[in-house]
Amino acid sequence: TATMSFLWFQNFFGIQLEGVILPPVLTIDVILGLLGNMVALWIFCFKLKAWNPNNLFLFNLVIADFFALVSLPLRIDALLRGYWVFGDGLCRINLFLMFSNRSASIALMTVVAIYRYFKVVHPHHCFNRMTKRQAAYVSVFVWLLVISPRVPMLAYSHIKGRANSTQCFFFTSYKEASRGIIILVGMHRILTVLEFIIPLAMLLFCSIRISSFLKERQMGKKDKVRKAMHVCAAIVTVFMVCFLPTTVTTIGVWVIRSYRPWDCTAFYTFTQLTIVSFGLNFLNSALDPIVYVFSSSMFRKALCSSLPRTLCCGRGNETPESTSGTQSTSQDELKSMRASRGSEAM
Secondary structure, three states, X not given: OHHHXXXXXXXXXXXXXXXXXXXXXXXXXXXXXXXXXXXXXXXXXXXXXXXOHHHHHHHHHHHHXXXXXXXXXXXXXXXXXXXXXXXXXXXXXXXXXXXXXXXXXXXXXXXXXXXXHHHHHOOOOHHHHOOHHHHHHHHHHHHHHHHHHHHHHHHOOOEEOOHHHXXXXXOOOOOOOOHHHHHHHHHHHHHHHHHHHHHHHHHHHHHHHHHHHHHHHOOOOHHHHHHHHHHHHHHHHHHHHHHHHHHHHHHHHHHHHHHOOOOHHHHHHHHHHHHHHHHHHOOHHHHHHHHHHHHOHHHHHHHHHHOOHHHOOOHHHOOHHHHOOOOOHHHHHHHHHHHHHHHHHO
């Protein structure tokens, strides 16, 4: 029939397009991600003298990125070969790690933003007295929250085809898919949308409140206020660049299949856009080290102390207060706030 012919055409050319676009994109993601996260892991394990809840959350983000990075080489190999050779078990694990990384990265970035929000905007809140043990409990809760909906993926086979046409895909043929797979696909689409929209709203709220709070009180120098605002904007921008395309294409495929099942052209277009967004989805693993530098003064100082002095631009011009290893950024900001309040009272 015409529908079957179109599905064959779509699957054939979709796989070919993936083989052209995704291998170089994913290879760049792996190389940059491994370099950045290996440096970050080295800093966390061997150079960081003291730990706080923020650094513990960032360390978990490093672990989440490594889960994705170790799974991508198998996907790159399958795309270059044109078929999957690693068997059913590794296919399930591969898909599980890739989808879990997206959820874990989003969740942990949101936790870091919320932690920073309370530190800056509500410095006396009980949330800021969180211990390292409590932060570890929060991290475990986040992992359980993001992994639990993905565990059912491990219970079903996602291998399609035979011999040199074997494919490991989560979203292949819907006609011959079992009811369990159809439910999993529906759950994945719902999670993809919700785990982007809700954290994005929280990130925007935290970023705007931090920026307005610092700007209104003019804590420290104006350039520091401007830098804090730029950092917040950069985090939101990275979040949207990496995860927005996947969310939009997922919604597009969902809407077309539900309300315009006869519109094969639109469905094929969104399928191809999903292929492109798949590569951007893992770019966050390469960009997360930037978040570590901006979000943790302790990490930044440990990194600068490990680099040649010439690479740490402006380090020599910093004041003693800004280079002290015993005070965090939030503590400096709190001191500035108290000082400004004291001068106003006088």
